[in-house]
Amino acid sequence: MAKLTGAEILIKSLCAEGVTHAFGYPGGTIIPLTDKLYNNKALTFHLTRHEQGAVHAADGYARATGKVGVCIATSGPGATNLVTGIATAHMDSIPLVAITGQVNSSLIGNDAFQEADMSGITRPITKHNYLVKDVKDLAQVVKEAFHIARTGRPGPVLIDLPVDVQLQKTEFKYPKTVNIRGYKPTYKGHVGQIKKIAKAIEKSKRPVIYAGGGIILSGAEKELTMFARKTGIPVTTTLMGLGGFPEDDSLSLGMLGMHGTAYANHAIQDSDLIIAVGARFDDRVTGRIDAFAPKAIVAHIDIDPASVSKNVRVDIPVIGDAKGVLKELNKFSKKGSKSAWLKTIAGWKKKIPLRYKNDGKLRPQYIIEQIHALTKGKNVIIATEVGQNQMWAAQFFTFTKPRTWLSSGGLGTMGYGFPAAIGAQIGKPDSIVFDIAGDGSIQMNIQELATAVIEKLPIKIAILNNGYLGMVRQWQELFYEKRYAYTVLAKKDLTACPDFVRLAESYGAKGMRIRKKTDVRKAIKDALKIKGPVVMDFIIEREENVFPMVPTGKSIDKMIHGLA
């Protein structure tokens, strides 16, 4: 049998795993690999302009398509530039395989040029990582890496590949099966426990379903919708779960937590039964933990045993895959309706809806609503940056389908949205892709405008420009006596530094500036017609705040509502 180089073996292995797109940036120790990727018909390599852009693009691609995202970088600084993106994927449980070049095996540990201990550096932020010392191990490593990345609770896996191993030759045989004795996730939920949940539902008067990112990862949206509608239980989703349950359904409570809807927060605090599925009781959701849902029995369906009873004491745990467990639960649940409870909730929805000042000024919430209205019925994907832009997008867009919402929830990485949108557009070429950004966040990976232009990706970047590091400024306004320390990104003229329209044009993208509320709809319609990337610089009300807000240390029913 002919012998292949490590680089060739790696590419054949990636293809065997169904990889069709990879994102990256070359460098000295990865040239043997990128050389073999050049003009490869089966696997398209997308060059970004920063490694961080590559890893976020692989992440966005994974979230939008459900496939494992792949990014490639060189050793040393190229690899360390992936760290933020790997940590982002780790916190949100996104399947990713990151391949980094490494210096020649004989130089490892010698402080060689562009050497970095990526195994050590990424140990706490990867599900697992590998340093391949022998080309004979490479195919097996790739097989294991993809298996680990996409199964159980998904996550990023790093493969560190020394340059000499990329050039070593051996026979290629891709393993048919993979068996890791220390890794056996539980998929099937315990039937006895599932029956307990069904029983608890019958007894309850004020139940709530609390659904998170696990619904999306498991592909459990149909089972969840069926479960909620059969039992008549209202559903609230976390930031990561948006799209897991249609928000235009009358049972939808929208998002809960620090910037969730008031009625979702009240429902949780007043509930007597919480059915948590694929969610982890994060601090942004629970608020003050000893005061969280004081009257509720807690049932928790999750694939990760470590998430169960980590923060909140769980009464009925079920370890398993959300889709499968919900399917079983649907069999045991009885058709029901909790009409008194739904009436109470309807009352809250009427009294304390999400709102903002509806005047002539250009406010960000209106922009989000119009983006939704003008793309309704179409396949649209919303990526966001982090901060106020992210919260307004979560609150005012109506999500009905999974894998249409890409946002860095766990790590909260500014600069995530634009490259993620790039990855999503490449993975879903027929979808309309928006990046909702702030003027701060968008500058963190602005260099990717080159990628979007050259790859002809018709991404619409909606910059909610208030000249501030918005969310931090909001905290400074509410809790630090308006001392805007280091959060003023622009002085009086929000269009000077930078002029986002001219910046877009300098890259060859279309730029437009919108200052008036009455120009918003036309601008969005025009942008949607342009067959390339568009930067929309919306000059919004400078000191608009995100409400409701649960301040630190308060229970989630003690929200600040602000003025409507």
Next chain:
Amino acid sequence: MDKFIIAVLVENKFGVLARVAGLFSARGFNIVSLAVGETEDPEVSRMTIVVEADERILEQVKKQLNKLIDVITVQDLTGGKYVDRELILIKVKAESAAVREKIVQVVDSTGAEIVDIGKKCLTVEEAGDEHKVKALIELLRSYGILEIVRTGKIAIQSK
């Protein structure tokens, strides 16, 4: 806060010790001692970890360890039947022949051994369970302990 003893079987691979140690430090779990070595299967190593924590944190320790790909099994030995041993070397002050005699007598009565004699000190070796080791340290304390080296506890379930 109590002490718990867990036995962890891990893949005998490069970097596994760093993974486990990293997990503990990242999550703020308190390691009292950690001993690791190959088992009867050269591809498997066994770690004996003594953790200081409360019940709730211990649950998380076990669950997080199980999540590691290189961890094969996690066994909580605490409260069950097990045999534990630790090897300890104690360097104790012995500045005169008379004091040296005394220490030799004391050591003889415990079953420990003198493994090194210096001009002004003696080194005592003991391998025993937790009580035996503790007792020896207490016994020698009054003579002036110069240095202690311990391996950390190892344990095996008894049938």
